[in-house]
Amino acid sequence: MPRFSGFIEVIGPGIIWLALAQGSGELIWWPYLAAKYGGALLFLLIPSALIQLPLTYYIGRYSVLTGESIWRGFMRANKYFSIFLWIIMNFSFFWFGSFVVAGGTALAELIPLGISRKAESIGWGYALILCMYIILVKSKKVYDVIEKIMMFVAIGTFLGLAISCSYKTVLEKIPEFFSSFLEPNIKVLERNDYEKVITAITFMGLGGFWSLFYSYWILGKGMGMAKLTQGKFTSGFIPSKDTPKDQISIWKKALLLDSSTGVIGNLITTIMTTLLAFAILNPKGIFPDGYKIAVVQAEFFTQWGGEIGRKIFLFASSLFLVDTWISTADALARTNIDIIKFLNEKIIEDEKRFYKILITAITIITCITLPIAPPGELIVFTAVIGFFGMVAICIMVLLTQSFFLPKISPTLKESKIEKISIITTTTIYLALTIIYILVKFQR
Numbered sequence: 001m002p003r004f005s006g007f008i009e010v011i012g013p014g015i016i017w018l019a020l021a022q023g024s025g026e027l028i029w030w031p032y033l034a035a036k037y038g039g040a041l042l043f044l045l046i047p048s049a050l051i052q053l054p055l056t057y058y059i060g061r062y063s064v065l066t067g068e069s070i071w072r073g074f075m076r077a078n079k080y081f082s083i084f085l086w087i088i089m090n091f092s093f094f095w096f097g098s099f100v101v102a103g104g105t106a107l108a109e110l111i112p113l114g115i116s117r118k119a120e121s122i123g124w125g126y127a128l129i130l131c132m133y134i135i136l137v138k139s140k141k142v143y144d145v146i147e148k149i150m151m152f153v154a155i156g157t158f159l160g161l162a163i164s165c166s167y168k169t170v171l172e173k174i175p176e177f178f179s180s181f182l183e184p185n186i187k188v189l190e191r192n193d194y195e196k197v198i199t200a201i202t203f204m205g206l207g208g209f210w211s212l213f214y215s216y217w218i219l220g221k222g223m224g225m226a227k228l229t230q231g232k233f234t235s236g237f238i239p240s241k242d243t244p245k246d247q248i249s250i251w252k253k254a255l256l257l258d259s260s261t262g263v264i265g266n267l268i269t270t271i272m273t274t275l276l277a278f279a280i281l282n283p284k285g286i287f288p289d290g291y292k293i294a295v296v297q298a299e300f301f302t303q304w305g306g307e308i309g310r311k312i313f314l315f316a317s318s319l320f321l322v323d324t325w326i327s328t329a330d331a332l333a334r335t336n337i338d339i340i341k342f343l344n345e346k347i348i349e350d351e352k353r354f355y356k357i358l359i360t361a362i363t364i365i366t367c368i369t370l371p372i373a374p375p376g377e378l379i380v381f382t383a384v385i386g387f388f389g390m391v392a393i394c395i396m397v398l399l400t401q402s403f404f405l406p407k408i409s410p411t412l413k414e415s416k417i418e419k420i421s422i423i424t425t426t427t428i429y430l431a432l433t434i435i436y437i438l439v440k441f442q443r
Contacts, residue, residue: 001239002227004250007257012147013060013217017262018269019150019157020213020327021205029200030270031277033193035287038278039180040188041197045274046181048204049267051428054421055390056206056214056259058397063215064224064255065248065405065412068236069338070215073400085392086339089209092385093332093362094369110314122371129370132326133363137356143220143231146327153323154265160312161272173279180278198436202387205266209389213331214259216338223258224251233338233351239411248411325366333358391433394426 033041062073074082107128108120115123139145164170189197202208219226228237239248281287333355341348348354402419405412 001225001243001247001251004247004254007254010221010223010254011258011261012221013214013223014258014260014262014265015154016147016150016217016327017056017206017214017259018265019154019323020210021262021266029196030204030274031281032196032287033200034274034277035281036193037185037188038282039177039183040185042177042180042274042278043182043184044197044201045204045270046267047428048201049263049270051425052205052207052211053259053263054418054425055211055394055397056263057256058401058418058422059211059214060218060223060255060259061252061414061418062397062401062405063218063226063236064251066236066238067219067225067227067229068234069219069335070212070397070400071335071339072235072342073404074396075339075342077396077400077404081392082396085389085396086335088385088389089212090332090336092209092389093328094365106314110311118371125370126367129325129363129367132329133359136326136330136359142330143217146330147217147221149323150327158265158269161269161276164276165272170276170279174275177275177278194436194439198387201432202390204270205263207390208385208387209393210328211390211393212335213328214262216331216334218255223255233334233341233348238409241409241411243411245411329359329362329366332362387436388433390429391426394422394429398422398426 030045059070062068062070066073071082071086074085105121107124111124113120113123135145136142206214218224219229219231222230225237225239277287336358337348337351337354341351401412401414402422406414
């Protein structure tokens, strides 16, 4: 096991997690629910964030202890079911260009071109994808570039929202806002918003198959045994039996700190966006929808800085919706290279060349699917697939780390607290899935 390099040096994957999570759930759907229903559904917000922490930690835990991706762990535990999940994952990401269109709605409002809102949003979406495509194929070390972009987005978002929340109208609403967390009223929910609630829960942080990308950021950062594989698509290493427990324990603590940075930081950000929607949008009866899905939230900054504040928000919101595309495209390409190489090492001889081919293919696919429907509808569709995927992911994580790893080496055995936490998360997602099915299809 490599020597621990310090807590400050290893923090990074959690920041990417945080910035990537500042997309649909945080900017769109929790503000949507607060703007439309007030505080009726806010009791779901904090639990939706916290149940992801054990899963995020476990996904990173596998890579820290073995130096290889969680997908390789899945393949080792159950190859055929993992291939099925791999196919579903790729299908679900056909429509992730919708996040760019959501960012395009903000730019269309900021820089109108005199055509329809739909055409402007899609046009800006294409322009943004082209810029990010160039960044990905030209960067020498993509992980470092993405980490810097995400750090900028995360810090900028946090500061901007904090300034908006300091506005007098918002401050006056804080007591009412937090008291509503203890006053649930699920009966007010309209039937056509069921999927939006599922989306808000799934994307409260990194939901669905996005969660698995955390493993690749751990590899890119070089945490734990990943220092030995250096982010390459290769089989990992097992810590020797005589590795001091303290050495493994300190890496686990660093992982917990990093994953908590992402989850807790994202929760704080979401609380701020939802508070702003509760205080500003709800009284006006407006909420994010259609091709204005990231536009009405500009009211957050308008209250604070007038027209200048509104323009700043529109630009910022386009950034932290668009960052979803660049980080997802990169991680999706890496996942596919990794799985293909695991199945047959000889298929991919030049990883960099194949990476560029995949990024090009992903760009073409997202450009084709981008104008199919309003971004909100596509994001919801992706989230519903991801919601069911969360259950499968939790089960595979349990299978991989509770049964597979301990058989290889006693040094990889989990603690009771670790096992209880992931079992609890799995149970909650399974229960939510059953409830969703029963409610959705009841007559």
